[in-house]
Amino acid sequence: MSNMLDIVLLGVNHKTAPIALRECLTISKNETSAALKAFQDLGSIREVMLFSTCNRVEVLMVAEDKSNAVDTAKSFLSHLKQLPVSEFEKSLYIHEGDDAVRHVFRVAASLDSMVVGEPQILGQIKEAYQMATHTKTSGVLLNKLLHRTFFVAKRVRTETGIGDRAVSISYAAVKLGRKIFGSFEGKKVLLIGAGEMAELAVEHLIRNRVGDILIANRTFESGVDMAKKFNGQAIRFDEIRDALEQVDIIISSTGSPDYVVTRDHVKGMIRRRRNRPLFFIDIAVPRDIDPEINRLSNSYVYDIDDLKGIIDENIQDRNKEAIKGERIIDEAVISFRHWYDNLNVMPTIVELRKKIEDIASGELKRTQQTLRHLSADDLKAINRMTDAMVNKILHDPTLLLKSNGRYQDKSVYLDVVRKLFKLDES
Amino acid sequence: MEPLFLLVIIFYLLSTIGYLLYLFFQKDYLQKTGFYLMAAGFLCHTAKIGYGFFRTGQFPVANFHETLSLAGWAIAGVFLLFQYKYGLKILGVFAAPLITFVVVVAARLPNVPEATGSLLSNVWLVAHVIAIFIGEAALALACGAGLLYLLQENAIKSKHRGFFFKRLPSLELLDSSGYACIVTGFTMLTFGLITGLIYAKSVWGRFWSWDPKEVWSGITWLLYAALLHQRLTVGWRGRRAAIMAIIGFAVVLFTFLGVNFLLKGHHGQFTQM
Secondary structure (H helix, E strand, O other): OOOOOEEEEEEEEOOOOOHHHHHHHOOOHHHHHHHHHHHHHOOOEEEEEEEEOOOEEEEEEEEOOHHHHHHHHHHHHHHHHOOOHHHHHOOOEEEEHHHHHHHHHHHHOOOOOOOOOOOHHHHHHHHHHHHHHHOOOOOHHHHHHHHHHHHHHHHHHHHOOOOOOOOOHHHHHHHHHHHHHOOOEOOOEEEEEOOHHHHHHHHHHHHOOEOOEEEEEOOHHHHHHHHHHHOOEEEEHHHHHHHOOOOOEEEEEOOOOOOOEOHHHHHHHHOOOOOOOEEEEEOOOOOOEOHHHHHOOOEEEEEHHHHHHHHHHHHHHHHHHHHHHHHHHHHHHHHHHHHHHHHHHHHHHHHHHHHHHHHHHHHHHHHHHHOOOOOHHHHHHHHHHHHHHHHHHHHHHHHHHHOOOOOOOHHHHHHHHHHHOOOOOO | OOHHHHHHHHHHHHHHHHHHHHHHHOOHHHHHHHHHHHHHHHHHHHHHHHHHHHHHOOOOOOOHHHHHHHHHHHHHHHHHHHHHHHOOHHHHHHHHHHHHHHHHHHHHOOOOOOOOHHHHHOHHHHHHHHHHHHHHHHHHHHHHHHHHHHHHHHHHHHOOOHHHHHHOOOHHHHHHHHHHHHHHHHHHHHHHHHHHHHHHHHHHOOOOOOOHHHHHHHHHHHHHHHHHHHHHHHOOOOHHHHHHHHHHHHHHHHHHHHHHHHOOOOOHHHHOO
């Protein structure tokens, strides 16, 4: 190993490539392991990992020759996805060394995500890494890098508030409900109408162990279908008013041009409900729930704009927390660099010693040929002296290279030593 | 000031700081520290009151200093108990400063032993005083829970969440804790009034003498009785219950202090300075 190994990463993500292009480059799970093997057979790349989600496709490599590795990866992707290199070359980003390490850390910590702080990404990276270990395309460097990555991502998550706040409408609604009810256990939900966001909110509530679920739909049949899906009970649209007596959370998402629930409906129920709180989540536009209901006691109405307001606030908070995350990552990059440098120190020391010893033994041989009158004892003494000189010459440089942490950037010294003694030319 | 009482104040003060830091930084260890400091303060306070009791042989409500000190002690005790049982951590933000304020005021007042004779060694009287103090302490906490409820409800209703929204617990928890405080407070108050009546009968030969303190105590009791009645019959809860808890405590404060300073009556000695 005469050359230092380099970490190289190339890929596209939601910032650099439109969805159409990302779709073309996506490597499915079934493809990954075959692709990894094919990559390995190319030889010039020592270690490799492929990472593909709906927002990014990335190739993480360890190679001796950076530019060669990048070219190999490009043509490989082009070949695998039957797409000319020119089609995606402009959208590619390429990171090397520390930048590549930082990029991997940032992706895993969800700082590079479309929604900063979203938690799925770490699991996806873990899966990709498992794939690489199964196909044995990960080695010393990637193993270390990925273990560091998992550690850093976890640290960012626990030490900053990056994942604390809800950033989806349905989740924000559920969190808000928790501030009203404390726990959802035994609380009854009424879903009026249908729609992705409304159903997502119901799913969130079910996960939070909510009680019975009632479903009201204009067409009773689709209500019944939906009720099956959520294991709930369908009611007729004109039963909504009476249902207000027993339910606690109302999620509404209909196409109705008028209010489905009016202030008078609720006002009449307050006493019969014995003042138990009512929480309306109105996802419909135009609105289904009369906003005046919010003025009634123990009744709370949040419409889609209110919920969006929460999300915007939360995204701002997350971005603030992301700055703290970047600091943690900067630290981690430096510490990885230290480890990486040490990995390169030993081969350099060995090579340096070999070079000096070669010079010494070569010169010794030549000298012996001209000084034939020397006795065996004399020769031994001269040999010992040469060895001692080699050792003394190498002592200080070796110490310097081995010194742990005393010199900030060890790679500079390594670089100088390798250039000074021409270690990289064979 | 006695060194022991100084220690009490220092503990309460540190506890207050702990709870305020908890309000801002939301770290659980801060709240726990506040709790344990409060408990330490309470133990010292108990020792101080116990010592006073054994030294003089009478229940320590002979002057305003002792009365306030006992009030602070009662609030601390009831708070610790509620915190332990219901875990409404944020209530410390209200209770700790209140307790500290009460004992600091007590410390500023002269502690002149008053010769009250055997007045304060009657068993009915001791029961009366203890029950009333515990009851009023619980009602003070109910007022705190009510204030926090109003803050949180306002944050949710107005949709401008802000500082308190994420720091305060759910409306449900605030409401039910406030209710638990009122039930406790009302029960103790009732017990305190009954023992007071019995004592009055044994000393003055009649249960009720239309003394201003008696009248206001009756008003206070009726107020809380009405609040509980409404809750049990039509489920009065939330905002209205919270406001009532605050008004109720204002009346308690008036009965406790206002009557003594503004009106005259046979409880005057407790606030003597």
